[in-house]
Amino acid sequence: MCLGIPGKILDCFESRGLRMAKVGFGGIVREACLQCIPEACVGDYVLVHVGFAIARMDEQEASRTYRLLEEMGQLNELKPSDNENGA
Amino acid sequence: MxxxxxxxxxxxxxxxxxxxxxxxxxxxxxxxxxxxxxxxxxxxxxxxxxxxxxxxxxxxxxPVCVTSLEMIDKAHAIARRPEVIFTSFGDMLRVPGSEADLLTLKSQGADVRVVYSPLDALKIARANPEKKVVFFAIGFETTAPANATAVWQAKREGVKNFSMLVSHVLVPPAIAAILQxxxxxxxxxxxxGHVCAVxxxxxxxxxxxxxxxxxxxxxxxxxxxxxxxxxxxxxxxxxxxxxxxQYVRAVRREGNRMAQELMSEVFEICDRKWRGVGAIPKSGYRLRSEFRDHDAGRLFEVEEIDTQEPAACISGQILKGVKKPHDCPAFGTSCTPQHPLGATMVSAEGACAAYYLYGRHLRKEETGHVT
Incomplete structure (x- = not known):
């Protein structure tokens, strides 16, 4: 139910006084309300839930977290694995 | 993606x-x-x-699972009215009340429509001024800004035939209840993560x-x-x-301030009954009195509803983390997603329905994998 999908803002416009956007989700384009993310603009990634942007995705944090997870793997390579017993 | x-x-x-x-x-x-x-x-x-x-x-x-049976029966009583177009997220359609589910009501002639967004329900209200359009507003804090915006916009535009049956629930009081x-x-x-994004x-x-x-x-x-x-x-x-x-790419400590302001302008905190768990103090949202003209709970008089959950169902203990679906003799036998007995089987996000959907009723132990 609390599903939120990251999508890229393709276009911003106003409808009946509400700030709206066309948001692309990997090929599918849907309208989303930007009322609560006033700073978001074309090219930004937003997290959309029931047609409503609830957060801006932080691109730097997304890649930083991923890099840290990758590094964890690389560091693990230096440690003895579970199947190794020093033979 | x-x-x-x-x-x-x-x-x-x-x-x-x-x-x-x-x-x-x-x-x-x-x-x-x-x-x-x-x-x-x-x-x-x-x-x-x-x-x-x-x-x-x-x-x-x-939130679909924990919406109380009384609230679902109330929704159904409203949806049955001939002057009503009843709108809801798709997840609620198959959730059984005491007598039927929304899909069954639709097959019996009720005008029940699935919407992707509460703003779509508002569009339906604008397009059908002769009808009363009711939106079943369920969800946690994640969904509250969208639902708040729809009713706020209806008031601003003067869309008088749009109302909401609000059954919002809040996460922190439930966590406190579990720990206590x-x-x-x-x-x-x-x-x-998404509750905290808001x-x-x-x-x-x-x-x-x-x-x-x-x-x-x-x-x-x-x-x-x-x-x-x-x-x-x-x-x-x-x-x-x-x-x-962990979820730094979407969550900041202060959350989304504008969304919070909108929520507190439209909603106020109230006690709420959770299906399978019971009443939790200050664990829900209801509409503020300024929005009473859009409050379906007030606009539609519904008789006092008395409900009873099946005694065999242990969903209350599952929701509190005390038991797992396999601990229930009814799981996968007399209780399935097609014929759910209680909260955790009524929606795909409930623990019992998720276990059933991925075949865990067929086995006891198996090594999992991530692809």
Whole structure:
């Protein structure tokens, strides 16, 4: 139910006084309300839930977290694995 | 898709599991609060990938599941009226009330329509001024800004035929209720990422320090859930109890301020009954009196509804993390997603329905995998 999908803002416009956007989700384009993310603009990634942007995705944090997870793997390579017993 | 695919790497998942194994010295019970996380865990077999002794128990975070039977019966009574177009998220259509579900009512002639967004329900109201359009506003804090915006906009535009039946629930009071229960087993939490994207995590810091319990605000992809679990296990092993934010790409400590302002302009906190759990003080939202002309609960007089849940159902204990679906003799036999007996089987995000959907009623143990 609390599903939120990251999508890229393709276009911003106003409808009946509400700030709206066309948001692309990997090929599918849907309208989303930007009322609560006033700073978001074309090219930004937003997290959309029931047609409503609830957060801006932080691109730097997304890649930083991923890099840290990758590094964890690389560091693990230096440690003895579970199947190794020093033979 | 960006921000999705990279968080599903099987190789990285195995590395995090190995890290958890290296950190862990004793058994721990960790609850994921959100139904979306439960679904992801069971779908990807994350709980079975974790080292022995790290037990994930599934929390009450499926708003469809915990919507009370009384509220569902009330929704159905409104949907049956000839002057009403009843709009709802698709998840609610198959949830049985005491007599039927919304799909059955639709087949009997009620005008029931599924909407993707509450703003779509408002569009239906504009297009059908001769009808009364009611939206079934369920959800946690994640959904509240969208629902608040729809009713706020209806008032601003003067769309008088639009109203909401509000059954919103809030996560922090439910976590506190779980921790206060005498039979509680939960030692750490994966916090609900999207709820916190809206609300921030100040409320969770208060819970963490009050109950000395570690919480990692966590996303929904397999790597998010594994990393959140690692964060909680590290805290448990070192005797720390604080809130850490695994889901930094979407969650900031203060949350979304504009969304919070909108929510508090439209909603006020109230006591709420949770299906399977019972009443939890100050655990829900209702419309403020300024929005009473859009309050379906007030506009449609519905007789006092008396409901009774099947005695065989143990969903209350499952929602509190005390039991698992396999502990229930009805699971997969007399209780299935087609014929659910209680809260945790009525929606795909409920623990019982997720276990059933991914075939766990067919087996007791099997090694999971992440792809």
């Amino acid at each position: 960006k921000y999705v695919d990279e968080y599903r790497s099987g190789a990285l998942a195995r590395n995090i599991v190995r890290e958890i194994r290296q950190v862990q010295t004793r058994p721990w019970v960790i609850m994921e609060v959100c139904g979306g996380q439960t679904h992801s865990i069971v779908k990807h077999g994350i709980d079975e990938l974790l080292p022995e002794g790290i037990e994930l128990v599934h929390g009450p975070g499926c 229960a005498p039979q509680n087993r939960v030692q750490g939490f994966l916090g609900p 609300r921030g995590f100040g409320e969770y810091e208060a819970i963490s320090s009050r109950f000395r319990v570690p919480i990692a605000i966590t996303g929904f992809e397999p790597l998010d859930i594994l990393e959140g679990t690692l964060m909680v296990v590290r805290q448990l092993e070192s005797g720390r109890a604080k809130v850490e934010n």
